[in-house]
Amino acid sequence: xxxxIGCVTTSHVPAIGRxxxxxxxxxxxxxxxxxxxxxxxxxxxxxxPDVVVMxxxxxxxNFFLDKLPTFAxxxxxxxxxxxxxxxxxxVRPFTGDPDLSWHIINSVVADEYDVTTCQEMVVDHAVCNxxxxxxxxxxxxxxxxxxxxxxxxxxxxxxxxxxxGLGQAVGRAIASFPQDARVxxxxxxxxxxxxxxxxxxxxxxxxxxxxxxxxxxxxxxWATQYSTVELVEKAGSQGVELLMWLAARAxxxxxxxxxxxxxxxxxxxxxxxxxxxxxx
Ligand SMILES: [Fe+2]
Numbered sequence: 001x002x003x004x005i006g007c008v009t010t011s012h013v014p015a016i017g018r019x020x021x022x023x024x025x026x027x028x029x030x031x032x033x034x035x036x037x038x039x040x041x042x043x044x045x046x047x048x049p050d051v052v053v054m055x056x057x058x059x060x061x062n063f064f065l066d067k068l069p070t071f072a073x074x075x076x077x078x079x080x081x082x083x084x085x086x087x088x089x090x091v092r093p094f095t096g097d098p099d100l101s102w103h104i105i106n107s108v109v110a111d112e113y114d115v116t117t118c119q120e121m122v123v124d125h126a127v128c129n130x131x132x133x134x135x136x137x138x139x140x141x142x143x144x145x146x147x148x149x150x151x152x153x154x155x156x157x158x159x160x161x162x163x164x165g166l167g168q169a170v171g172r173a174i175a176s177f178p179q180d181a182r183v184x185x186x187x188x189x190x191x192x193x194x195x196x197x198x199x200x201x202x203x204x205x206x207x208x209x210x211x212x213x214x215x216x217x218x219x220x221x222w223a224t225q226y227s228t229v230e231l232v233e234k235a236g237s238q239g240v241e242l243l244m245w246l247a248a249r250a251x252x253x254x255x256x257x258x259x260x261x262x263x264x265x266x267x268x269x270x271x272x273x274x275x276x277x278x279x280x
Contacts, residue, residue, distance in 0.1 A: 002100070002177035005047050005184060006259070007252040007277045008040060008134065009215070009245040012056070012188040015268035016129040017088035020136070036262025036274050037133050043259055043276060044134060049184035051097050051144045053104070053170060053251065055244040056126040056188045057152040059084050062118070069116035070158050071166060073108075074123075074147035075101035082122040091128045097144040100177055104146060107173030113166050123147060130188045143184070152189070152241050160231060161224040163243045167250025174251070187248025189241025191263075192234075193270035199236065203271045207234045208263065211242060212275055215249045216258040238270075245275075255280025 016033075019025065025034040061084035063069060079094040105117050127147060135142060148170060150163060158166075174183050191211070194202040214222035223231070223246055231240045249256065260276040 002174050002179065002181040002183050004171065004174055004252060004279060005049055005182050006043070006279070007185040007187070007248050007256070008274070009187040009248050010130050010133060010274045011190060011267065011270060011272040012126045012129045013268045013270050013272070014086040014088050014125045014129070016133065017125055020132055021089040032264045033267050033272050036264065039260035040134060040274070040276050047184070048182060049143050050182045051100060051146065052131070052184045052186050053146045053148060053174060054127060054130070054186040054188065055148045055150060055167065055247045055251070057241055057244060058149050059124050059126065060153060061124040062122050062149070065154055068151055068154050069149070070151050071113060072116040072118055072149040073101060073105050074118045074121040075105060076119055076121050079121055079123045079127070079145060079147065081128045082124065084124045086125065088125055091132060092139060092141070094123065094127070094131070094141055095144040097146055099179065100181065101146045103177050104170055104173040107176065108166065108169040111169040111172070113169050121147060126188050130186060148247070150243055150247060152243060157228040157240065158243070159228060160226060160243060160246055163247045164221050164224050164250045167247035170247070171251035171253055185248045185251045187244040187246070189244040190235065190239050191242060191271040191273040192236050192239035194236030195238050195269065197237065201269055202236045203265055204234055204236070204239070205265065205271060208271050208273060212261060212263065212273060215245065215275060216256055216277060220249050220256065249277070252277055253279050
């Protein structure tokens with residue numbers, strides 16, 4: 001049987017890929033951010049996941065404004081890294097897990113979450129940078145991946161409650177997967193930031209800290225009290241990517257224990273956060 005062993009949520013900004021390429025991890029600007037992942041590396045050494053189920057938001061690479069599913073799940077045997085326009089270095093391809101993908105797809109559709117299925121899929125910095133943060137320099141990747149994509153590019157966005165529900169459905173699907181697998185959940189995006197408009201540069205540390213605390217609390221669905229517009233107001237128009245963290249936390253199950261957390265401002269005009277949670 002598959003077992004969910006933990007959940008890592010992290011920022012994914014494009015600049016991370018450039019910093020890794022240039023070896024800037026110990027530069028004063030980057031060091032606090034990269035140092036935040038040391039506890040995760042220690043945890044991974046013993047946790048030994050086989051597969052990552054990753055909630056992320058595409059940035060116009062695999063989906064564009066002309067055809068934009070609200071929820072999509074990859075069912076490909078391989079996922080190639082590609083550049084949606086930031087000219088960041090590409091990473092080696094990821095191996096998929098079609099058996100687990102189709103099990104999750106069948107299970108969540110039966111659970112009334114009508115996802116788009118993708119038997120071909122390219123992945124952008126929202127998948128590649130978090131993977132490189134967890135497994136720096138590893139070749140090949142020690143895990144396969146199942147990408148779960150949520151639209152945060154074009155309104156209407158799915159509500160926080162709907163994303164939480166999808167996460168719960170994915171968690172139930174994993175728990176019923178008959179093959180042995182140690183599954184790490186990931187959620188990438190955020191935290192608060194806004195890249196354009198009158199509020200460009202907007203960061204809301206107080207809200208980010210409340211949100212992070214809620215994920216480790218007895219009320220992990222705390223953020224579902226807010227509409228997507230309210231989340232944009234509180235976290236910024238791109239900070240709404242925190243919906244990935246919410247879905248990932250929901251997939252982990254009812255109770256969670258916080259293993260590590262970091263939060264650093266600014267990284268490329270964003271508040272950069274990371275949390276590692278284990279099932280309680
Ligand atoms: Fe993003």
